[in-house]
Amino acid sequence: MSGPEPKPGILDIAHYVPGKSKVEGIDKPIKLSANENALGSSPAAREAYLAASAELNLYPEGRANLLRERLAEAFSLEPERLIFGCGSDELFTLACQTYLEPGDNIVQPAHGFAAWAIAARACGAEVRNAPETTLTVDVDAMLAAIDARTRIVFIANPANPTGTYLTDAEVRRLHAGLPENVLLLYDGAYAEFAVGLEGYADGLQLARDFPNVLTTRTFSKIYGLAALRVGWGYGAPEVVAAMDRIRLPFNVGRPAQAAAVAALADAGFVERSVAHVRKWLPRMSEAFRGFGLEPAPSATNFVTVGFPKVGATAAETEAFLASRGLIVRGLTNYGLADHLRVTVGTDFETEALLSAMTERFGRV
Numbered sequence: 001m002s003g004p005e006p007k008p009g010i011l012d013i014a015h016y017v018p019g020k021s022k023v024e025g026i027d028k029p030i031k032l033s034a035n036e037n038a039l040g041s042s043p044a045a046r047e048a049y050l051a052a053s054a055e056l057n058l059y060p061e062g063r064a065n066l067l068r069e070r071l072a073e074a075f076s077l078e079p080e081r082l083i084f085g086c087g088s089d090e091l092f093t094l095a096c097q098t099y100l101e102p103g104d105n106i107v108q109p110a111h112g113f114a115a116w117a118i119a120a121r122a123c124g125a126e127v128r129n130a131p132e133t134t135l136t137v138d139v140d141a142m143l144a145a146i147d148a149r150t151r152i153v154f155i156a157n158p159a160n161p162t163g164t165y166l167t168d169a170e171v172r173r174l175h176a177g178l179p180e181n182v183l184l185l186y187d188g189a190y191a192e193f194a195v196g197l198e199g200y201a202d203g204l205q206l207a208r209d210f211p212n213v214l215t216t217r218t219f220s221k222i223y224g225l226a227a228l229r230v231g232w233g234y235g236a237p238e239v240v241a242a243m244d245r246i247r248l249p250f251n252v253g254r255p256a257q258a259a260a261v262a263a264l265a266d267a268g269f270v271e272r273s274v275a276h277v278r279k280w281l282p283r284m285s286e287a288f289r290g291f292g293l294e295p296a297p298s299a300t301n302f303v304t305v306g307f308p309k310v311g312a313t314a315a316e317t318e319a320f321l322a323s324r325g326l327i328v329r330g331l332t333n334y335g336l337a338d339h340l341r342v343t344v345g346t347d348f349e350t351e352a353l354l355s356a357m358t359e360r361f362g363r364v
């Protein structure tokens with residue numbers, strides 16, 4: 001007996017590689033590999049989560065109505081244009097399942113976030129990678145990659161794993177070049193870290209302005225609720241309604257919804273998180289430059305560092321840092337074998353990183 005045969009292409013999909021969390025022989029390593037929030041999460045969110053544990057016997061509210069209402073208020077959005085997911089990851093999958101048939105394609109930048117391609121390939125679609133220029137989305141290359149079978153164009157703004165961003169003008173130029181039947185999926189997982197940077201816009205207005213844009217956001221990063229898996233999308237009513245047809249009815253758990261509602265109300269935590277990251281980004285970048293490395297400009301809570309020939313490769317440095325109990329992210333699976341991605345940690349963690357780097361590369 002040979003058993004059931006997966007659909008063509010399924011076994012060609014490479015597993016998503018998460019940031020490592022363990023180092024052999026080290027009890028509690030410092031994890032700077034998954035772009036998690038160094039400050040933890042809002043105490044109010046933790047309390048709400050615990051309070052929700054009194055009702056674990058109840059199904060969640062399927063349309064996340066309270067969260068929907070509060071989010072709509074907080075961002076001045078129309079509640080019926082919102083959709084919630086088990087992390088924003090699930091929304092990429094739903095968008096692909098809604099719009100892609102075998103033989104269609106998605107277009108993404110060369111270093112696109114890995115979950116998009118997995119979702120697209122699972123639908124039998126081709127993934128087209130448009131070259132980037134200095135680790136930044138190249139709008140012309142993206143437009144050149146589009147053909148008659150393109151159904152979704154993905155960008156993350158700011159982007160993971162590079163940390164760079166496109167101005168609103170550039171995003172709108174990309175959008176203007178798309179055929180009307182192509183969905184622009186604007187992944188704003190790190191948007192809160194970029195708001196206020198020159199020319200940046202978080203994509204919500206774009207999704208309000210056009211019927212073929214879906215902007216996604218997450219509670220995993222700025223709100224520090226990655227464990228709970230809450231993502232949301234904002235788009236045209238037709239897009240959201242179509243995706244909602246295939247969304248599992250109870251895809252966001254009850255404690256997760258409760259914690260997200262409380263997290264939204266804690267503006268102080270969000271401000272502190274942004275301030276913490278903005279304090280460290282320039283210090284980290286300057287230190288990396290001092291070591292002879294090439295940090296990409298970051299609009300996120302991490303820095304992606306290039307290793308020109310400076311005596312140690314990215315892989316050697318990743319191994320050295322691991323030996324000192326520090327886990328950073330190698331980017332070989334993103335085609336960036338000579339780069340490492342380093343999340344901003346707590347003060348203690350980031351100082352530990354920089355002193356280990358000083359040990360390896362010498363004084364700045």
Ligand SMILES: Cc1ncc(COP(=O)(O)O)c(C=O)c1O
Pocket residue numbers: 034035086087088089090113156159160187189217218219220226229230231
């Ligand atoms: C660009 C980007 N999009 C989406 C996600 C996934 O977010 P979520 O936890 O909401 O699924 C991540 C997580 O690392 C990310 O880097």
